[in-house]
Amino acid sequence: MTLAQMAAALVRGDITSTELTTDYLDRIQRFNPKLNAFVTVIADEALAAAANADKKIKAGEGGRLTGVPLAHKDIFCTAGVRTTCGSRMLDNFVSPYDATIVERLNAAGMVLLGKTNMDEFAMGSSNETSYYGPVRNPWDLERVPGGSSGGSAAAVAARLAPAATGTDTGGSIRQPAALSGITGLKPTYGRVSRYGMIAFASSLDQAGTLTATAEDAALLLNQMAAFDPKDSTSVDEAVPDYVAGLDKPVKGMKIGVPREFFDEGLDAGVEKAVREALEVYRDMGAEIVDVSLPNLGLSVPTYYVVAPAECSSNLSRFDGVRFGYRCDDPKDLTDLYTRSRGEGFGAEVKRRIMTGAYVLSAGYYDAYYLKAQKTRQLIAADFKRAFEQVDVLMGPTTPTPAFGIGEKSDDPITMYLNDIYTIGANLAGLPALSAPMGFVNDLPVGLHIIGNYFDEAGILAAAHQYQLQTDWHTRSPKGFA
Amino acid sequence: MPLTPEDVKGIAFLARLGIDAADIPGYADNLSRIIAFVDQLNAADTSDVAPMAHPLDRVQRLRPDEVTEVDQRSVYQQNATGVEAGLYTVPRVIE
Numbered sequence: 001m002t003l004a005q006m007a008a009a010l011v012r013g014d015i016t017s018t019e020l021t022t023d024y025l026d027r028i029q030r031f032n033p034k035l036n037a038f039v040t041v042i043a044d045e046a047l048a049a050a051a052n053a054d055k056k057i058k059a060g061e062g063g064r065l066t067g068v069p070l071a072h073k074d075i076f077c078t079a080g081v082r083t084t085c086g087s088r089m090l091d092n093f094v095s096p097y098d099a100t101i102v103e104r105l106n107a108a109g110m111v112l113l114g115k116t117n118m119d120e121f122a123m124g125s126s127n128e129t130s131y132y133g134p135v136r137n138p139w140d141l142e143r144v145p146g147g148s149s150g151g152s153a154a155a156v157a158a159r160l161a162p163a164a165t166g167t168d169t170g171g172s173i174r175q176p177a178a179l180s181g182i183t184g185l186k187p188t189y190g191r192v193s194r195y196g197m198i199a200f201a202s203s204l205d206q207a208g209t210l211t212a213t214a215e216d217a218a219l220l221l222n223q224m225a226a227f228d229p230k231d232s233t234s235v236d237e238a239v240p241d242y243v244a245g246l247d248k249p250v251k252g253m254k255i256g257v258p259r260e261f262f263d264e265g266l267d268a269g270v271e272k273a274v275r276e277a278l279e280v281y282r283d284m285g286a287e288i289v290d291v292s293l294p295n296l297g298l299s300v301p302t303y304y305v306v307a308p309a310e311c312s313s314n315l316s317r318f319d320g321v322r323f324g325y326r327c328d329d330p331k332d333l334t335d336l337y338t339r340s341r342g343e344g345f346g347a348e349v350k351r352r353i354m355t356g357a358y359v360l361s362a363g364y365y366d367a368y369y370l371k372a373q374k375t376r377q378l379i380a381a382d383f384k385r386a387f388e389q390v391d392v393l394m395g396p397t398t399p400t401p402a403f404g405i406g407e408k409s410d411d412p413i414t415m416y417l418n419d420i421y422t423i424g425a426n427l428a429g430l431p432a433l434s435a436p437m438g439f440v441n442d443l444p445v446g447l448h449i450i451g452n453y454f455d456e457a458g459i460l461a462a463a464h465q466y467q468l469q470t471d472w473h474t475r476s477p478k479g480f481a
Numbered sequence: 482m483p484l485t486p487e488d489v490k491g492i493a494f495l496a497r498l499g500i501d502a503a504d505i506p507g508y509a510d511n512l513s514r515i516i517a518f519v520d521q522l523n524a525a526d527t528s529d530v531a532p533m534a535h536p537l538d539r540v541q542r543l544r545p546d547e548v549t550e551v552d553q554r555s556v557y558q559q560n561a562t563g564v565e566a567g568l569y570t571v572p573r574v575i576e
Contacts, residue, residue: 342499429536
């Protein structure tokens, strides 16, 4: 059952939120030991919230999402429920307040089931850097679900939650959505509030959704997108009704296909699936246009200067003094800082903090950080030029289907290159999504749809119309019935 | 230029990150490879390009300079390991 169907069934009284919530909690209890998708499950609170939602629905006071369960990535602060960010550093952290999107989805009457596992501080593409251990891909338990929103992706794919939130700094929603066979949406930079979302790289981070369908993503985005005075990067732009926009026909739509997306490194099976998806669009009356993003090759190296630089600055707040992990018996203040951070952060986080400290250090700032902000401008300009010609861009979300656990964890560069197609949208600040488009070796792969600034409605409609013609998004992994 | 173990120690100190001595060669290798990888940016001609300041080309929003928060010190301090008389405690800095 999709989120949209569930919401309709609740309003009709065909099912209660208590029944739904009980069912999901049972599924979590049965299947989470296999997947490790949840870090924290709040059964009692969820059932209480469900009972409350049922009362509201009965009294005719329910909204479109009242009583529908969901999970939050453990990067969003939840008052009274611990928020770990996948790190030992925050293993004991209970936020005193709710993130704005947590507050907004609570206010809509949604029922929080728990918090999902993730790469530590969202730094990873495989969910292997979590302090709480790797998440497993429900399609093949020996493979990664993608990351960093890997717990959210696996939970939705295995139907342990009908929907989950995520964050995307370089592909952390779209890449796990692709590798787990679900729909993942990263809105425009600034579209959704980041207040209460633990910061990684502030010029790139954006919150979004992991759902079965584009329609479900539209339902959630309707509730999540809003101007938030508490977030200085939140944009004060009108929010359209994304659900109403789903009916927009594909006929006449101009789809740009960047030729660089098909360069060396793309798996032949993934390429075939993209070509087939484009045929579906052609049959619906879309025009397929060859376009070029000549600076795409610069996107991964640009990202690995900008993101670590911002991370080294953002993560300086974890000092062992005010919150988070503190080492035992510090001998002086420097020892308190260095040991708390050394013991509290994992290897990948340390690697990125040190990369960031290096590229920002005196004598290197111009050569690295300033240079990267210039190449970033070139990458963004490529996209702007492409959007003068076309309505959306399409290609593969990832170069390959899900890889094995441990397969790429020894070489950071190989791991980083996994995000080659997704990083550009973050550097430019554009909205983008991944939708299921088939299977390669029985593993799901995703179609990447990038939109122009604030055109979430356009890419959601494009994905929805595709999902009306195909059934990839309805497939579920075996062993989770 | 590859980073030496001494470079890594220096960077780790700047970032106030405790690194086990045994892990330093591994970080030196990783960081050298990452820096060599990002060095390919040097090949891009950016002579007439202004550095990006904001993805949407906007400026930071300002707000009136008014007090908007209430005092919640005791709530916030529940997350601290060392608190005394409403203050955060750390090892003695001045003898």
